[in-house]
Amino acid sequence: MNDRLKTLSRGIIDVSPLMIPVVPFGIIYGVIGMELGLSAYMTFGMSIIIFGGASQIVLLQLFSGGASSLVTITSVGAVNSRHLLYGAVFSEYLSHLKLAWKIILSYVLIDQAFAVSNTYFKKNKNNTFKHYHLLGAGFTCWTIWQISTILGIVLGSVVPEELGLSFTISLTFVALLINDFRKFKNIIVMLVSGIVATIGYNTIPFQAYIIVAAIAALLVATLLTLITLKKN
Amino acid sequence: MIFLLKEDILNDKTKKILSYVPSAIFPAIIFPPIFLDSAGAIDIENNPKILASILAIIIGYFSRSIIATIFVGLISYWFLIFVYYQ
Numbered sequence: 418m419n420d421r422l423k424t425l426s427r428g429i430i431d432v433s434p435l436m437i438p439v440v441p442f443g444i445i446y447g448v449i450g451m452e453l454g455l456s457a458y459m460t461f462g463m464s465i466i467i468f469g470g471a472s473q474i475v476l477l478q479l480f481s482g483g484a485s486s487l488v489t490i491t492s493v494g495a496v497n498s499r500h501l502l503y504g505a506v507f508s509e510y511l512s513h514l515k516l517a518w519k520i521i522l523s524y525v526l527i528d529q530a531f532a533v534s535n536t537y538f539k540k541n542k543n544n545t546f547k548h549y550h551l552l553g554a555g556f557t558c559w560t561i562w563q564i565s566t567i568l569g570i571v572l573g574s575v576v577p578e579e580l581g582l583s584f585t586i587s588l589t590f591v592a593l594l595i596n597d598f599r600k601f602k603n604i605i606v607m608l609v610s611g612i613v614a615t616i617g618y619n620t621i622p623f624q625a626y627i628i629v630a631a632i633a634a635l636l637v638a639t640l641l642t643l644i645t646l647k648k649n
Numbered sequence: 650m651i652f653l654l655k656e657d658i659l660n661d662k663t664k665k666i667l668s669y670v671p672s673a674i675f676p677a678i679i680f681p682p683i684f685l686d687s688a689g690a691i692d693i694e695n696n697p698k699i700l701a702s703i704l705a706i707i708i709g710y711f712s713r714s715i716i717a718t719i720f721v722g723l724i725s726y727w728f729l730i731f732v733y734y735q
Contacts, residue, residue: 580727587678590678593671594709597672598706607673607676614681618681634674638672642666
């Protein structure tokens with residue numbers, strides 16, 4: 418087997434165990450898309466264009482809730498901002514590649530692919546074809562994600578509403594904050610945002626409660642930052 | 650983006666404040682569907698979503714796994730609505 422194929426299949430094998438939880442997640446995404454009344458093409462198209470579970474669920478929620486494009490784009494961007502860091506880490510290994518390669522690899526660089534290829538790159542710095550590892554891992558994730566989205570779309574009309582799958586939207590956002598639960602100041606900011614949104618849900622017009630709550634919470638964050646800077 | 654953004658464009662204070670953006674936006678999306686009922690009134694008693702979210706937060710805190718957090722929350726929610734509250 419030549420080196421390219423060997424590295425490619427290594428990537429596929431390495432990422433495979435991480436695909437087990439991705440399947441139900443993809444199904445849930447497809448089901449929620451259908452539950453919120455989006456077309457099958459739109460739900461599937463989002464999986465092709467965005468290719469990022471959590472951010473797609475965020476977009477579904479905001480889009481169906483009638484949020485402004487500014488809030489929608491900012492929120493999806495905030496969810497995906499960690500990929501900037503992935504890109505920065507991998508630039509050490511992949512910056513010599515042609516632009517086309519970089520574009521393809523950035524498209525499939527998701528959490529799971531990053532995790533396994535980062536380990537591989539560290540150990541195999543001198544492999545000329547190491548980028549094939551990311552290609553294999555990334556397209557495995559991509560294929561599994563598309564198939565499970567389709568499954569969700571097909572099952573969407575079958576899955577009963579009583580299952581309350583839309584609760585997974587809230588859970589997805591909770592999960593995206595897990596790294597901030599350890600920081601006391603972040604918890605204060607979260608509580609301000611959540612409480613303002615809950616009270617403002619019925620009182621703030623034009624569904625603007627999200628952005629109003631976010632601005633209020635950021636003001637508190639600014640205050641907290643200024644207080645800490647003064648202390649130091 | 651990585652190549653366009655130079656380190657010194659944003660000062661430290663701005664960067665610090667921007668790091669709170671997820672904490673400032675996400676709870677505004679999380680809280681209302683959990684704490685408000687379908688009529689828009691605050692519902693705290695016997696609310697399975699609150700309990701399930703707390704469990705998800707505990708698991709997320711210790712595991713730091715996105716997928717584990719989501720599934721523990723969903724499974725405990727199902728347990729509460731289909732078994733415990735029946």
